[in-house]
Amino acid sequence: MASSPFLRRLSPLRHLLSFEVVFALFLFAGVYKASPHLDWTPYDLTATFAALVSLVAVILVLTGRVDFRIESLLLASLLAVFVTYALFSLRWTPGNGYATEKAFRLASVTTLSFLGCAFVVSKARIRLRRFLATTLALALVTAAAALYLLYLHGPVRIEPFNTVYLTTGRMIGFGVVIVGTYLLFSSTSIWRSFVGVSLFVPLLVALSVLDGRGPFAAAIITVGLLVPLALVVTPLRYWPIRLVPVIGAIGSIGALLYYFRDTLRLVEKFESIFAGNTAPSYTNRVDYITAGIDVWLSGNTVVGHGLGSWPAVSGQRAHWPHNIVIELLVELGLVGTVLFFLLILVGLYFTLEGYLTTLEPEYVAVFAILCYTFLNALVTGNFNDNRFLFAAIGLLCYRVHAGTAPPLLSIAEIRSRTTQFSNSD
Incomplete structure (x- = not known):
């Protein structure tokens, strides 16, 4: 039955009030809730959403x-086993209130x-x-706020939003990955590629002017x-409108970073790594990895x-090692690590x-988000700071057709199927 004109007019409102919008506002509440414009809210926005x-x-x-x-x-059952084991480990953890x-x-x-x-x-x-x-949309708003601050105060x-640059950088990186996936796998016309690049380049520029090496590297690598x-x-026939814009945009940003290498803190941080004159944040993370491996091998x-248990057994001041693999090995051992990667x-x-x-292409987007969140989890935060990664694992449930996985296709078969899909459009 055809919908009425009134219901069709309400369709955009239905999208705005959907579960997905509320869920995204919950998931990324840490990005924007410290903004002075939201001081009027009486409750914590993460808890509210x-x-x-x-x-x-x-x-x-x-x-x-x-x-x-x-x-x-199945994935929820595996997560339940992992979380149950993590909670059960409280019986022998030397951690205190942090645990x-x-x-x-x-x-x-x-x-x-x-x-969710x-x-x-x-x-x-x-x-x-x-x-x-x-x-x-949240990534674009964050990028616009970053570029506005760049315009006002320089590099x-x-x-943005009085939030630490790593958090806002990860938010913008999501936008880079989503638009990059769209350009590489979904664009079918010059106009769509133009719109995609018009979003891709500002997102990359905003990510470049922040100080976060982790989000920038994770987005570019993904x-x-x-x-x-x-x-x-x-x-x-789609290479000129898909591959060329992405490679050209990344190359342009690389040239821009090189040109402004003396003024951008991000470039200075990367140069310090290769020059051996490393910043404390980098050396600390290396020390955490070394200490974590020693602690893990020393017992349990x-x-x-x-x-x-990390702050109690590592001898480090930080509450976590800023590396999810080291965190898993030290706190939950081989059992917890295997359960997590099995998931x-x-x-x-x-x-x-x-x-x-x-x-x-939606499957590619899901895979890209998983890669991006996992790479970020290797360099910053703990389990809960990296709940984006757990959300990305949940997205892996997206599957249209049930059944047994077919054998891996050859390159020729993939090209043939892709051509059939393109011709059907």
Whole structure:
């Protein structure tokens, strides 16, 4: 039955009030909630939107609009085992109040980040696209705020919304990855590529003027990893409107960074690494990795020292090692590390099967977001700071067609299928 004109006029409002918009505002609340423009809010925005997400999720479940598919249930079960083991490790952790707080956040906001993506956002293409569009909108607003501060004060320490540059940098990096994926795998006309580049370049510039090496490197590496795949699956006639703009934009930003290398702090930080005259943030992270390996090998290698034990057993002032692998090994041992990576591997199996079956670009976007969040988790934050990674793992449940994964396709078969899809458009 055709919808009425009134309902069609309400359609944009329905998108704005969707679960995906509320969920994205919850997931990225740490980016903007410190803004002076939001001082009037009486409650913590992360907790507020977490409550709203939970309420909407309950309504969706009660109204039968959540599919409990095998992919979501399997990954949720694996996550439940991982979280249960992490909480059980509190029995032997030498950690104090930090361990308790970490356990609470892991069982609440971090788990909610996964569940929202696994059971709702990954349910349908429209939901995934709505979530990606909201994430991109937040990234663009953050980038605009950064560029405005650059215009006002020059290339000093830029922190949009009074938020630490690493957090805002990661937000902008999401936009770089999403637009980069779109340009490489979805653009089908010069006009679409022009619009994509018009967003891609400002996002890259904003990311460049921040001080965060981690978000910048993670975004560039992620998009760089997608280029070889795009070379394989993209028909030759689409190379000029897909590959050339992305490679050209990244090359232009590289030239811009080289030209302003004496004024941009980001370039100075990268140069200090290669020159051996490293900054404290870099040397500290190297020390954390070295200390973490020593602590892990010194005892409790299998079961770990317990959740939140890092500050007690490492001798370091930081509460976490800013590397999720070291954090897993030290606090949860081989058991927790295997459980965590099993979660990722099973999710990647679903994504690979879905992509080889359909060649839909949404699968590439999900994979790119996982790569980006994992690379960030290797250089900053703890489990809960990296709840973006847990959300990305939940997105791996996005799979249109169920069934057994087919054999890996040859390059010729992939090109043939891609050509068929393009001709059908």
